[in-house]
Amino acid sequence: MKLRRSNLYKIAIVSMIGISNITISKPAIADDVECGDTITTSVTLNQDLTCDVSPALTVIGPDGRLDMTGYEVKCDGGEVGVLLEGRAALLRGGQVADCEVGVLANGNGFHNIQAVSSTANASAGFQLVSNSNYMTACTAQANTGVGLIVTGERNNVFQNIFEENTLSGIQIDGDRSYITENFCFENIGSGIEINDSSNSWIVENASENNGTSGAGTAGILMNDFDQQYNLIILNVGILNEDFDAQDLNSDPCNSTNLWRNNTFDTADPSCLD
Template identity: 40%
Template sequence: MVYEFRGSARHFVVPGILYFALGSSAFAVDCGDTITSPEVLDQDLVCSTEPALTIMGPTGSLDMAEYTLRCDGSAVGIQIDGVAAFLSNGVVTLCDIGISLDGTGAHNIQAIRVDGTDISGIAVNSSFNSVIQSGIFKNSGTGIFIAGDNNNVSSSSILDNLENGIQLEGNNNLIVSNEISRSTLNGILIGKADGNTVAQNTVSMSGIGGANTAGILLELLGQSGNVIVGNTVFSNIDFDLQDNNSSPCLNSWVGNSPDATTSGQCIISN
């Protein structure tokens, strides 16, 4: 994933997608607004309001048009509420939580960068949401924290986060085709969560030596129905794959890197 900003005309580049935005003199969206219709951001915002912005679905959507929202005292940068709201094409930085997905859910985030947050880049508290083709970088907490069910995180880069890259605490989520690297704790942590599919991700260089961390870690919580399949895992500090549960083995590890370092009797074969 490549992010490019060139002069006064801004370009935000992700694979297969090019956005182009020019400056505008009319400021339609400002700090503290609740967005209930399709809007396009036309300035950088520095906000102390709480939250900085709210997008209310189903009628609210925001194209950030390459601009940046920076929190200055706001705990939450963008709160997405209601059902089926949409956020795309911009940067959220220096908040406690960059984006909070609340309400009924079925929201969509696409081509968003979140960095420099204290708690989590994106907090997924509702269900049936999608985070696609986004970048979650250099957050002091977890990159993406998922408490809801049936969410999708795909084709995103989740790099250099100081806790977990992705933490799963909800059920039946799909985590697929992401690049997750250099998480200080675990690349992907599966907590008290059942029925999740973690597939075809690349997870590398994560963990702290001797601290029970791994590229992909299934905690000792009696989970069931999680499928960890087809992931490329390498160079993680303690183990690439780790399952802290013992027999009966209620989760599946299938087709991951054959030379992965592993821990746990339930990881029989990759």
């Protein structure tokens, strides 16, 4: 019997494209942030910004930390909203909109993205290109591309919301990704799309009302890339178009990708559980 939508499935939800024409920018000082700035210390955004340079802002770790305090960075024709470079930069607490990619984690990785909303971006709300980044309590909504593209390895995506994006909520291309306790809702593409990714964990996510009938979408979709040793466990998929879960690899019932203890109404093949 079909399960109905319930707040149960929002449990624990708390809340490379190439870069061209990058403008040479000046360092930012505390609380004096302007379009094109490079942030290398701890600063606080104190106004909305609309920027025609790309990236609009660059945060370089380990000392670069940008607290957006609820303000918005909007692109006016620029490719990247906020670019994280170096190692272990911090971005938190605001909105990024109308860019090609809203937030791009590059450099040496270990960046931390917290409670950021990314909307109306053309290619992706967020893209994790470097390795070992942490993305927590963020929202990717109404992007005309993908909510999140995971390109690098060992990225951690925890307790985020991906909704109403034109393509998939989450697209996983990097190995050893850890995708857990995220909520994917009403994306026109798949909720979670596992592409060229092996040894990844997709655990305790909820994927609901995603997809377009007949368009090859699913609540959780594993495309045919001969992936290996992925764990897809304890997820919930309901009311998705076509299938709640689908694995397009040959003989998925006997592969090294393990689908275990999930809750799906519809699965292709039916051995996915």
